[in-house]
Amino acid sequence: MRFSGLRVLREGLTGNRGWQAQWRDATPRAEYDVVVIGGGGHGLATAYYLARNHGLTNVAVLEKGYLGGGNVGRNTTIVRANYFLPGNSEFYSHSLKLWEGLEAELNYNVMHSQRGLINLFHSDGQRDAFVRRGNAMRNRGDDAILLDRAGVRRHLPYLDFDNPRFPVYGGLYHPRGGTARHDAVAWGYARAASDLGVDIIQNCEVTGIDIARGAVTGVQTTRGAIRARKVAIVVAGRSSQVAAMAGMRLPIESHVLQAFVTEGLKPCVHHVVSFGMGHFYISQSDKGGLVFGGDLDFYASYAARGNLPMVEHVMEAGMALMPMIGNARVLRSWGGIMDMSPDGSPVIDRTHIDGLFLNCGWCYGGFKAVPGSGWSTAHLVATGEPHASAARFRLDRFETGRGLMDEEGTGAQHNLH
Numbered sequence: 001m002r003f004s005g006l007r008v009l010r011e012g013l014t015g016n017r018g019w020q021a022q023w024r025d026a027t028p029r030a031e032y033d034v035v036v037i038g039g040g041g042h043g044l045a046t047a048y049y050l051a052r053n054h055g056l057t058n059v060a061v062l063e064k065g066y067l068g069g070g071n072v073g074r075n076t077t078i079v080r081a082n083y084f085l086p087g088n089s090e091f092y093s094h095s096l097k098l099w100e101g102l103e104a105e106l107n108y109n110v111m112h113s114q115r116g117l118i119n120l121f122h123s124d125g126q127r128d129a130f131v132r133r134g135n136a137m138r139n140r141g142d143d144a145i146l147l148d149r150a151g152v153r154r155h156l157p158y159l160d161f162d163n164p165r166f167p168v169y170g171g172l173y174h175p176r177g178g179t180a181r182h183d184a185v186a187w188g189y190a191r192a193a194s195d196l197g198v199d200i201i202q203n204c205e206v207t208g209i210d211i212a213r214g215a216v217t218g219v220q221t222t223r224g225a226i227r228a229r230k231v232a233i234v235v236a237g238r239s240s241q242v243a244a245m246a247g248m249r250l251p252i253e254s255h256v257l258q259a260f261v262t263e264g265l266k267p268c269v270h271h272v273v274s275f276g277m278g279h280f281y282i283s284q285s286d287k288g289g290l291v292f293g294g295d296l297d298f299y300a301s302y303a304a305r306g307n308l309p310m311v312e313h314v315m316e317a318g319m320a321l322m323p324m325i326g327n328a329r330v331l332r333s334w335g336g337i338m339d340m341s342p343d344g345s346p347v348i349d350r351t352h353i354d355g356l357f358l359n360c361g362w363c364y365g366g367f368k369a370v371p372g373s374g375w376s377t378a379h380l381v382a383t384g385e386p387h388a389s390a391a392r393f394r395l396d397r398f399e400t401g402r403g404l405m406d407e408e409g410t411g412a413q414h415n416l417h
């Protein structure tokens, strides 16, 4: 079933009785060429590109809960390509280009909105760092514009520019940055993958990984054993637990990150605004809610809810940046489980077990990575070789110390990234 304006019109005039299920509710088969563990954004995108780019359709995505129940449906939806370091820079640049054609590609409205992202700076030193970052972005072919204080004021007149602690000096404007509707991305990829023949299987938890003579042979699940020649672990916050089923100990810690949404308001925040010094970022959803978040809760946990000290910290940062936000009522908040890597950058790699692949370490930035990650993980699984855009996302960098990508310069402490 294809979506189109005409179709919406016809369904509207005929009682909306023609809509069909978005994807097949598949029953697990005994064997697949590829099993993808995890039905989040990355797992679903991997399955889609396996089918679309490599013609591999005997593929199952196994999801222990429901699609959109993990981080893919819990994030603050910021999509951008403003990374500095080689490795990250080419990967996110590729991912943003895929975002730009995604709705046409999937025939699905993921509400991708390139409303522009402004990263604020508050000192001369920070300005220098943003100038370097902006130059790196432009060298990569992406967009970056340095705004002085007056320039930021033209875009964001509601900020407190003279905040005594962090007066606004200017900002780095990334016009192609923006937002998308998070769970629609999961639904869009699931629907498109299912149309190409991929089995999307919900309520199917992987409980074991079968290995014989150094090669993966399949998985154990709550719905029975499934044989597979290749298995990809794509479970974000649960990466350490699932990799442990294959006897691996990952350099990943799982931390909680919270998000907050206010009541619906008339349009007032027209960009994505990032206030790094206060650990605060905000945008406004199409329904009118202000969507914002802050820093990690600073301890390892698998609880998908956060704690009050961080709530207070985020609210304080919001008030410091834009006092008008004090008039809005917060309607809801939630937490997600972040797969934090030591250098803040991800892993897309083979493992020492033949046929077993690993995709993890997305920290709090993996939503924007979904298309690029799916593309390059599919490439790795299908060909056995890393895709050029993700060639530096090697697991062994944490063992050898070579090729670390410490984008934020915070050192090897997971909860500081």
Ligand SMILES: Cc1cc2nc3c(=O)[nH]c(=O)nc-3n(C[C@H](O)[C@H](O)[C@H](O)COP(=O)(O)OP(=O)(O)OC[C@H]3O[C@@H](n4cnc5c(N)ncnc54)[C@H](O)[C@@H]3O)c2cc1C
Pocket: 037, 038, 039, 040, 041, 042, 043, 062, 063, 064, 065, 066, 068, 069, 070, 071, 072, 073, 074, 075, 076, 077, 078, 079, 204, 205, 206, 207, 234, 235, 236, 237, 238, 242, 257, 258, 259, 293, 334, 335, 336, 337, 338, 362, 363, 364, 365, 366, 367, 368, 369
């Ligand atoms: C509050 C918050 C704000 C964020 N903001 C942003 C942002 O603005 N921009 C950005 O780019 N990123 C952001 N992120 C990060 C982003 O959401 C994640 O990095 C990304 O979604 C992780 O990849 P995923 O979608 O595949 O994860 P998930 O959706 O978590 O998918 C993993 C799936 O694996 C399943 N699974 C786990 N164990 C098993 C098992 N044993 N068997 C079967 N299935 C299993 C889980 O149920 C889950 O559905 C944010 C995250 C949070 C929590």
